[in-house]
Amino acid sequence: MADVQVRSDRLLKRLMKRTNTFAVQPLSDDGEQLLRDLLDASAALWNEINYQRLMRYNDEDGFEGDVWDADTGALEGKYKGVLGASTAQQVIRKNSEAWCGFFDTKNKYHDESNTSVTEHPKPPGFRGNEDDGRQLKTVIRNTSYTVEWGERSRLEILVGSELKDRYDHTGRLRLEIAGDPNWPDYEKQGRLDLWYDETDSTFRASQPVTITDARDTPLADETAALDIGANNLVACTTTTGEQYLYEGRELFQRFRETTREIARLQSKLEDGRYSSERIRRLYRKRTRRRDHAQEALCRDLLERLYADGVDAVYIGGLTDVLETHWSVETNAKTHNFWAFKQFTDRLACTAEEYGISVEVRSEAWTSQECPQCGSTDRTTRHKDTLTCPCSFEGHADLTASETFLRRHQNSGSFDWRMRREASRQRHTEKAVRPMARPVSSEIGDFRDAENAQRFRARFEWDDHEWSESPRSHRPKEQRTDPSTVHRNGNVASGES
Numbered sequence: 393m394a395d396v397q398v399r400s401d402r403l404l405k406r407l408m409k410r411t412n413t414f415a416v417q418p419l420s421d422d423g424e425q426l427l428r429d430l431l432d433a434s435a436a437l438w439n440e441i442n443y444q445r446l447m448r449y450n451d452e453d454g455f456e457g458d459v460w461d462a463d464t465g466a467l468e469g470k471y472k473g474v475l476g477a478s479t480a481q482q483v484i485r486k487n488s489e490a491w492c493g494f495f496d497t498k499n500k501y502h503d504e505s506n507t508s509v510t511e512h513p514k515p516p517g518f519r520g521n522e523d524d525g526r527q528l529k530t531v532i533r534n535t536s537y538t539v540e541w542g543e544r545s546r547l548e549i550l551v552g553s554e555l556k557d558r559y560d561h562t563g564r565l566r567l568e569i570a571g572d573p574n575w576p577d578y579e580k581q582g583r584l585d586l587w588y589d590e591t592d593s594t595f596r597a598s599q600p601v602t603i604t605d606a607r608d609t610p611l612a613d614e615t616a617a618l619d620i621g622a623n624n625l626v627a628c629t630t631t632t633g634e635q636y637l638y639e640g641r642e643l644f645q646r647f648r649e650t651t652r653e654i655a656r657l658q659s660k661l662e663d664g665r666y667s668s669e670r671i672r673r674l675y676r677k678r679t680r681r682r683d684h685a686q687e688a689l690c691r692d693l694l695e696r697l698y699a700d701g702v703d704a705v706y707i708g709g710l711t712d713v714l715e716t717h718w719s720v721e722t723n724a725k726t727h728n729f730w731a732f733k734q735f736t737d738r739l740a741c742t743a744e745e746y747g748i749s750v751e752v753r754s755e756a757w758t759s760q761e762c763p764q765c766g767s768t769d770r771t772t773r774h775k776d777t778l779t780c781p782c783s784f785e786g787h788a789d790l791t792a793s794e795t796f797l798r799r800h801q802n803s804g805s806f807d808w809r810m811r812r813e814a815s816r817q818r819h820t821e822k823a824v825r826p827m828a829r830p831v832s833s834e835i836g837d838f839r840d841a842e843n844a845q846r847f848r849a850r851f852e853w854d855d856h857e858w859s860e861s862p863r864s865h866r867p868k869e870q871r872t873d874p875s876t877v878h879r880n881g882n883v884a885s886g887e888s
């Protein structure tokens with residue numbers, strides 16, 4: 393019955409929204425100047441319409457009506473020569489959407505039954521300012537650009553006739569695309585965002601696309617539990633006995649350095665100023681770095697889980713942590729830096745591609761619980777190590793994910809070795825990822841025999857990818873002792 397349900401589910405064709413983000417490069421100096429003019433004029437148009445609306449919102453003298461009474465037609469007429477009519481319309485429309493979003497959030501703020509908005513929202517802002525210049529940015533209608541993916545991928549965008557005359561250009565402006573898209577095959581494309589990223593002097597574009605369901609089907613029905621934290625971003629245990637640890641210290645260190653620099657710059661601002669282009673740039677840089685690492689982590693982890701045959705992932709919610717033993721600093725750390733909600737959303741989206749379900753469970757926190765004797769008040773955590781007078785000693789976050797996993801096991805017990813064997817066979821069959829990984833020394837902080845059987849991988853972020861650290865632990869297969877009794881008291885496979 394359940395099986396039939398799953399099968400018919402698989403046949404359903406679903407449409408999903410995704411986004412391709414890529415860097416683009418003009419082909420000549422003239423091309424670059426033209427592009428800059430286009431982006432600058434778009435920002436100028438945005439600022440003009442936004443000014444018209446803000447003045448009306450603030451009831452300034454000389455501005456009649458509400459924000460929707462601003463004369464968008466006149467502005468479109470003024471800018472369509474440079475931008476092309478469709479782009480002028482898109483910029484105005486995007487500004488309208490920003491105002492709609494603002495009003496919507498404001499309503500939620502004033503609605504007492506709605507607790508999702510706790511700070512009074514600010515009206516849409518301007519693109520840049522007088523001191524630092526405008527932020528180069530535009531938005532292009534889905535029919536006003538084309539993308540060709542291939543060995544030499546390229547983007548072509550519509551430009552206004554005045555710009556063409558200015559640069560003696562004909563047709564659309566062609567830009568070279570760097571890198572490969574995540575979603576090269578799609579049903580249709582949406583409105584393109586195109587901007588200049590000052591943090592690394594690069595033009596970038598994001599292209600929303602609608603794709604048909606490309607979900608994989610899980611290879612088995614294994615489960616994984618994640619513990620999300622600040623020092624170790626993710627600690628994961630699966631029912632096949634694999635453990636994965638993604639280290640976040642260095643990443644956080646850099647996040648904190650940037651935050652300090654922002655604070656330093658803010659303290660030097662003149663009275664009445666709250667930000668500067670330099671500060672905004674640092675914020676953007678900080679966010680982008682985190683998002684990149686998060687995205688890569690989701691991808692890396694889910695590929696591994698998929699290969700392990702996992703079809704369900706449980707994430708330990710952080711709600712309870714906040715009131716218990718985590719320090720204020722750790723909480724701030726996790727919230728600002730890791731953006732828990734954003735991370736779980738991202739994880740769920742990536743998991744969807746693999747057909748893996750994600751569930752956030754916020755219940756009694758497991759991080760202090762001894763897996764050996766069940767005590768929660770006798771254990772001590774020092775840095776990454778959890779110790780208990782009963783002789784247990786282990787990695788605190790990995791242990792937490794393991795305890796968490798055990799709680800959500802339907803069967804109540806699971807047999808690591810048997811499942812691992814099945815999982816390994818799947819790996820071999822599918823050759824999902826290279827099995828030749830660096831041979832590594834054991835981590836010193838594991839004692840019990842069962843732990844020694846387990847595959848435990850640590851990953852470090854190097855700004856581009858998560859790679860396995862030499863501190864990973866790979867059990868030697870010949871050491872497998874079938875008589876090892878599971879901590880729960882259940883006898884492992886090979887025994888009865």
Ligand SMILES: [Zn+2]
Nearest residue numbers: 762765780782
């Ligand atoms: Zn204990």
